[in-house]
Amino acid sequence: MxxxxxxxxxxxxxxxxxxxxxxxxxxxxxxxxxxxxxxxxxxxxxxxxxxxxxxxxxxxxxxxxxxxxxxEASRDDGAVAPRGPGRPKLGVVAREITLLPRHWDWLAQQKGGASVAIRKLVDEARRGGADRDRTRLAQQAAYRFMSAMADNKPHYEDAIRALFANDAGRFEASIAEWPADVRDHAEKLAERAFHRQA
Known part of the structure; x- marks a missing residue:
């Protein structure tokens, strides 16, 4: 592919x-x-x-x-959003999170406070799991499309299993008999799931 x-x-x-x-x-x-x-x-x-x-x-x-x-129109409709906590000019948005007391205690002891610690934790998790997240999102996109368009096609279940097992060869063999346009788009979506970073 x-x-x-x-x-x-x-x-x-x-x-x-x-x-x-x-x-x-x-x-x-x-x-x-x-x-x-x-x-x-x-x-x-x-x-x-x-x-x-x-x-x-x-x-x-x-x-x-x-x-x-x-x-674009819905993003810039001229209305001024109410100002709340956060730093909107920097893209910082205040939202609510719920943690146990021991989590709040640990965050309070971190250099820079809870917000800085949480941002660092999120950035670290994003860096560490970027490939895994990309694969998961690609699998979900392919699965959504295949469920809508091919759930009655031959070897559908095999194709789904191959998609989530990361078996590109079995996936291609399973969808080989599908209508060309559905097969081609399913392959295109699955490419991202099977792609491996060097």
């Missing part, structure tokens, strides 16, 4: 891939497919997580596109 660039979103009509790219392009292609084939079975996925994307396809294409979520 060779690395390929990942689309932000991908749409299928049944087992046939109809679009991949940004959400506007994918939504437009999905709506056009629905307009041509009223019985189309459209599924749209986030290209990274394989989370399902639900869109409202009522009305003409322009209406569908107008209802798409706009990440």
């Amino acid at each position: 060779h690395a390929r660039p990942e689309p932000a979103y991908i749409a299928f009509d049944g087992a046939r891939r109809i679009a991949a790219g940004d959400l506007r392009d994918v939504a437009r292609a999905a709506k056009q497919t629905l307009d041509r084939h009223k019985d189309a079975s459209i599924l749209i996925f986030d290209g990274t997580t394989s989370g399902p994307i639900d869109l409202d396809f009522r009305g003409p294409v322009d209406d569908v596109l107008a209802r798409l979520p706009d990440a």
Whole structure:
């Protein structure tokens, strides 16, 4: 398997891939497919997580596109967020955590206090588990997609077992008979799970 660039979103009509790219392009292609084939079975996925994307396809294409979520607008809608604890200009956000008294006691004794100690612990855990986390997230994305698109395909259970056992050869053999577009996207998602850092 060779690395390929990942689309932000991908749409299928049944087992046939109809679009991949940004959400506007994918939504437009999905709506056009629905307009041509009223019985189309459209599924749209986030290209990274394989989370399902639900869109409202009522009305003409322009209406569908107008209802798409706009990440930039929702982030910068002009409203001023209430100021609370933390250092927002540095990206520090105050949130609640719950610990046992012995944890609070230990944190209070650390140089720089509880916040500094917790940040150091989190950074250390992120560095130490980055490859493991990447593999886990890739497995989850592949599993989500395969569960939605291939749970009735031949050797589905074998493919899932191979994915989580990190057995790329058995995975490829298990999905060999699947429809080409579903198989290709499942392989692309699984590449990240099977990838090994040098």
